[in-house]
Amino acid sequence: MNRDESPSSEKFAVSRRGLLAGAGCVAAMVALGGVGTAFAGEDTLVRLPGGQDDDRFLATCLKCDKCRSVCPQQCVSIAALEDGLVNMRTPYMDFHKGFCDFCNRCIEVCPTQALLPFDPETEKLGIAVIDEEECIAWKQGGCVKCVEACPYEAIELNQNDRPVVHEELCNGCGACEYACPSATFMSYSGSRRRGVNVEREA
Template sequence: MGDQPSITRRGVLVGAGAVAGMFAVGGAAYALEGEDRGLLRPPGAQDEAHFRATCLKCNRCETACPQHCLRTGVLEDGLLNWRTPIMDFHRGVCDFCGICEDVCPAGSIAGAHDPAQVIGVAVVDRERCIAWAQGGCQVCVDACPYGAIALDDANRPVVDQAKCNGCGACE
């Protein structure tokens, strides 16, 4: 019976340590990236790798934004996003004034003056949308300055992704 491996106390402890180490690495990766990986950046900062590499986290863009549509990333957004500018359309709407680009000392934001920049694309949340539930609402259609939202045959909003630049007016 000398050919069969035996389970030793040391082997069990080494295995448990390896499993704990794998959980720690996975938890660290999750903490670095954050829960919401779809965070929206200011216009002209959509190249996430360039943005993360150059952003000084000085918050000048947030302070200067006349629409107040930027917020500072918090730890819940992930360590890599902590103290970086994140679009928050509950605070305001981006009008592509470009002031965020003008005050950025590192050049992390480029082309913010151009409404052709795409921050993101609107998505209709069918579970929360009044028009999808009972009809009769067209608030988002009226709010969109780019004509990117229209009503379908059943009077429900539909987003034209080619026209939407993610300004946040519909939200």
Template sequence: MQGRLWKLLPQDRFAPLVTRVPHPDRDNPPADTPVPRSIGGINIDPVPGTNFNQAPSARNIPVHRPPGAVAEPQFLAGCTRCGDCIDACPYDAIVLAPERLADVAGTPIIEADHAACMMCEDFPCITSCEPGVLTDRIPPIMGTARVTPQLCLAYHHTTCTVCSERCPVEGAITVSDGKPTVDQDTCTGCGVCRYVCPAPENAILLMPAFERPGRPTP
């Protein structure tokens, strides 16, 4: 019924209510710009087919690198996959990335669920890295951790301070009223808190650093 009434109303009655503002690019396109074909204002030009031969753009897969890792593009370009940092780690925290990680495969990573970085004072992994993609000239920040209150035992009337007791970074985890909180400015993302968390479903969310400093100039 409303559609019929609309057709019966004089269309010029509503003309003053609509003012079309000229668009400089649309209304006055450059002379060499091809004009798309359209019907009733709807573009009917065919959509270009997918080029399956085109090489996909490189993706930066976020992974937990050992401490002192430079920016990911420089890391991948400079890492020789020699495994020296793996051999140097006294806690077996550094492993080779699996094949499923494509370009990252074979490079050193840390999987905190199996073994966390203990933040050695002398960082033997950095010392052993001859290519210099692990360096002590940038902060040893691998990521950041966060406590999930819904999963943390301490937030559900259970006494648990394991994460704060085992954390190797002073001040990274504080406990207030029996509940732990991660200081994002102090946390290095070593993963110890996640490794030792006794909750049935791990209460520590551990995220790798998405951006890291570039290789320092000599």
């Protein structure tokens, strides 16, 4: 050891390196949109049946991918980094790929019971919400795809032939969002939203 170097100065150097590294990580996360947002995400993912208690779901999900693999409708996707570090690699409902028929296979295959028994007659994945800026019927009329697709009669046309959602009848199955043709027949805006979108309950 150099005469000018003491154990205490060595410890200080290590601590300072750790401090600088930590500061660099925080700065990077802030640059990506803030520490809280980068860590937790936007908290908008619609979870699979039985995973509506997000805190419990995140604490018990192994990210094993079995639920996605077993889904016959192929409407389960895996969250990416932009969904937040906490959510990354966890499953969520992607109604652009299909809709949930509540077959319960995801619940049955889950090895940790992160997905609890789910009754679609009394429980909800989320609620369908009409986006008037994206909806063909609201912008120019003539489209009834979401009304025809809903197996629970939760969407009907109002007096102006525009779709409205009866929240008490909707369980968030996603059939309406899957059937919505707005992304195909409307000019591309860059948005992933459709004329009707299933959103998590507040």
